[in-house]
Amino acid sequence: MVFLYLKSKLKNMKRLSLFILFGFGLTISTFAQNMMTPELLWKLKRLSPVGISDDGKNIIYSVTEFQVETEERTTQHYRVPVQGGNPVEIQNPSEFITDKSVSPDGTRKIEVEKVKLDKVLGKDYYPEFENSNLYIYNDLYYRHWDKWNDGTYNHLILNMNGDTEVEGIDIMKDEPFHSPQMPFGGSSDYTWNNEGTKILYVSKKLQGKEYATSTNSDIYEYDIKSGTTKNITEGMPGYETHPEFSKDGALAFLSMKRDGYEADKNDIIVFQNGKKYNLTQHWDDTVFGFKWADNGKEIYFNAPVGGTIQLFSVEFNPGNTRNNPKIKQITNGEFDVAGLVGQSENNFIVTRTDMNHAAEIYSVDLKNGKMNQITHVNKDIYDRIKLSKVEKRMVKTTDNKEMVTWVIYPPDFDPNKKYPTLLYCQGGPQSPLSQFYSFRWNFQLMAAHGYIVVAPNRRGMPGHGVEWNEAISKDWGGQVMDDYLSAIDELAKEPYVDEKRLGAVGASYGGYSVFYLAGIHNKRFKTFISHNGVFNLRSMYGTTEELWFTNWDAGGAYWEKDNEAAMKTYNEFDPSNLVSKWDTPMLIIQGGKDYRVPIGQGQEAFQAAQLLGLKSRFLFFPEENHWILSPQNSVIWHTEFFKWLEETL
Numbered sequence: 001m002v003f004l005y006l007k008s009k010l011k012n013m014k015r016l017s018l019f020i021l022f023g024f025g026l027t028i029s030t031f032a033q034n035m036m037t038p039e040l041l042w043k044l045k046r047l048s049p050v051g052i053s054d055d056g057k058n059i060i061y062s063v064t065e066f067q068v069e070t071e072e073r074t075t076q077h078y079r080v081p082v083q084g085g086n087p088v089e090i091q092n093p094s095e096f097i098t099d100k101s102v103s104p105d106g107t108r109k110i111e112v113e114k115v116k117l118d119k120v121l122g123k124d125y126y127p128e129f130e131n132s133n134l135y136i137y138n139d140l141y142y143r144h145w146d147k148w149n150d151g152t153y154n155h156l157i158l159n160m161n162g163d164t165e166v167e168g169i170d171i172m173k174d175e176p177f178h179s180p181q182m183p184f185g186g187s188s189d190y191t192w193n194n195e196g197t198k199i200l201y202v203s204k205k206l207q208g209k210e211y212a213t214s215t216n217s218d219i220y221e222y223d224i225k226s227g228t229t230k231n232i233t234e235g236m237p238g239y240e241t242h243p244e245f246s247k248d249g250a251l252a253f254l255s256m257k258r259d260g261y262e263a264d265k266n267d268i269i270v271f272q273n274g275k276k277y278n279l280t281q282h283w284d285d286t287v288f289g290f291k292w293a294d295n296g297k298e299i300y301f302n303a304p305v306g307g308t309i310q311l312f313s314v315e316f317n318p319g320n321t322r323n324n325p326k327i328k329q330i331t332n333g334e335f336d337v338a339g340l341v342g343q344s345e346n347n348f349i350v351t352r353t354d355m356n357h358a359a360e361i362y363s364v365d366l367k368n369g370k371m372n373q374i375t376h377v378n379k380d381i382y383d384r385i386k387l388s389k390v391e392k393r394m395v396k397t398t399d400n401k402e403m404v405t406w407v408i409y410p411p412d413f414d415p416n417k418k419y420p421t422l423l424y425c426q427g428g429p430q431s432p433l434s435q436f437y438s439f440r441w442n443f444q445l446m447a448a449h450g451y452i453v454v455a456p457n458r459r460g461m462p463g464h465g466v467e468w469n470e471a472i473s474k475d476w477g478g479q480v481m482d483d484y485l486s487a488i489d490e491l492a493k494e495p496y497v498d499e500k501r502l503g504a505v506g507a508s509y510g511g512y513s514v515f516y517l518a519g520i521h522n523k524r525f526k527t528f529i530s531h532n533g534v535f536n537l538r539s540m541y542g543t544t545e546e547l548w549f550t551n552w553d554a555g556g557a558y559w560e561k562d563n564e565a566a567m568k569t570y571n572e573f574d575p576s577n578l579v580s581k582w583d584t585p586m587l588i589i590q591g592g593k594d595y596r597v598p599i600g601q602g603q604e605a606f607q608a609a610q611l612l613g614l615k616s617r618f619l620f621f622p623e624e625n626h627w628i629l630s631p632q633n634s635v636i637w638h639t640e641f642f643k644w645l646e647e648t649l
Contacts, residue, residue, distance in 0.1 A: 035448035038638035053096040103196040118151035139208030145183035146593040146625035179203040246296040263430035304432040304463030307404040309336040353437040386411035388447040404457040418498040421452040425506030425513035458483035477573030507531035519578025527648035531589040535605040536576040585615040592622035
């Protein structure tokens with residue numbers, strides 16, 4: 001039995017240094033220094049845009065670097081002219097960009113504070129036992145993502161700007177709800193109106209079982225003068241998020257129609273003069289993010305399309321918006337427009353990635369879509385390594401549809417050689433497999449280790465129309481599995497693919513896919529790697545926190561015997577039902593603080609593999625959640641990932 005218990009903080013730095021030295025010894029000596037390595041991946045700088053300066057002349061951004069040995073991170077801020085040029089380090093972005101939490105007249109400021117409202121801890125009920133260690137719950141929503149509910153809530157506090165003597169006003173009035181939303185909400189969850197008289201904020205004002213089974217967040221308007229709050233999206237049952245005003249005072253936000261469906265089509269809604277306009281209702285896909293145009297007559301947004309993410313515009317003309325507003329795709333190419341910064345005269349500033357490059361800032365000519373790279377924070381590293389060839393292929397599915405499939409080849413690829421090949425299974429399940437750059441599932445790094453990577457845009461992914469996106473719900477083990485096998489079977493025909501050395505890897509729903517494929521692959525694959533994968537749909541339903549997700553995608557609870565969709569899911573699409581057919585080595589990875597796909601999923605799968613006598617290994621990261629965030633843990637993750645492939649493939 002092999003069990004690796006990995007701590008996120010290694011106290012003995014000498015042992016860590018030796019581990020890194022010898023752990024990377026095989027990797028570094030095996031591959032030339034001009035290839036991507038796990039160590040080099042963590043030397044990449046991570047860029048985050050802050051915005052365009054108030055005078056419109058500069059782009060403000062931050063660059064974060066990590067030290068693996070100490071797990072320290074340092075962040076520096078820079079400004080660079082919008083037309084490009086040499087960046088200049090700055091100390092305080094607020095000197096160039098108005099803090100959006102400050103009111104337009106500068107007199108008030110919104111702060112986010114944790115407010116204790118509920119009794120949950122043992123000492124809340126028994127104050128005489130200060131050292132007690134327990135939680136007491138009477139309803140659901142007792143934990144979320146990677147944290148247990150301790151009775152505190154994110155609240156927006158209205159303060160006099162710069163005056164710490166005056167007590168702030170809790171605009172949520174001791175309500176037991178969050179804003180910003182948990183776990184990923186931030187400053188995009190609230191905004192001032194243009195006059196500075198009202199605050200709009202996002203909140204899901206539900207508790208307990210209702211919170212766990214619903215996605216119904218709304219946008220609330222707090223009037224400063226009267227101290228009253230009203231729900232301005234009442235009657236809209238899905239997610240409403242990202243409120244933003246145009247310079248003319250029109251309110252735009254993102255909206256999903258259906259309660260309980262977290263991957264529903266995201267539309268851009270505009271409220272103006274008491275009327276509501278859906279700008280993208282006739283568009284056959286989903287919106288990721290948006291920014292108002294300076295003229296208030298257009299909105300720029302990014303959205304998935306054809307295995308990429310591109311920049312679009314949609315007109316806002318109340319005179320004809322109810323018909324079919326004009327939508328224009330501005331950029332086109334094998335890259336992702338990953339983030340939207342804002343408009344600068346006739347250009348729009350974005351961040352861009354591809355499978356060979358982490359995020360950099362680009363300007364987009366709004367007339368012709370031409371892109372100009374503004375920042376080059378990782379140029380020194382990319383200039384000295386060889387890049388992978390990335391190919392977009394169309395694969396015919398079993399139901400005679402064309403499926404985008406990305407194929408990533410090793411640097412110095414030689415078509416006269418044979419290469420081991422990995423089928424990459426994307427998570428989500430409704431997340432795009434686009435030209436993203438991941439610091440965990442890094443295709444550039446996999447290819448640098450000598451593997452061809454096959455990454456199909458299987459059923460369930462946005463960017464190929466709403467029907468394709470929704471086809472995976474309640475059909476986790478159906479057509480999507482045929483899509484996976486269609487992709488790997490097609491590539492296995494190529495003379496440079498070693499059909500006897502195929503592996504399948506993935507996380508979350510991708511990890512589920514690995515577990516399921518292990519029971520149906522008919523000896524196609526020689527090895528499997530599953531990270532935080534769903535293994536047992538019944539125990540998953542009993543322990544996951546966001547029940548709206550399992551209710552929608554599984555069709556309901558496992559005890560609903562008259563629910564045909566749910567019964568099909570639990571009886572036909574549960575990987576644990578296929579364990580008797582497992583016959584292939586498997587690496588199973590699990591985070592201890594993953595409450596979306598809880599620890600039991602990985603434990604059950606590993607126990608099954610061990611009792612079947614299969615070569616298997618369990619990597620347990622007790623302090624990690626659904627992802628791997630610690631630099632040292634990440635280095636070990638990659639080391640073990642490639643070590644396993646070397647052993648089994």
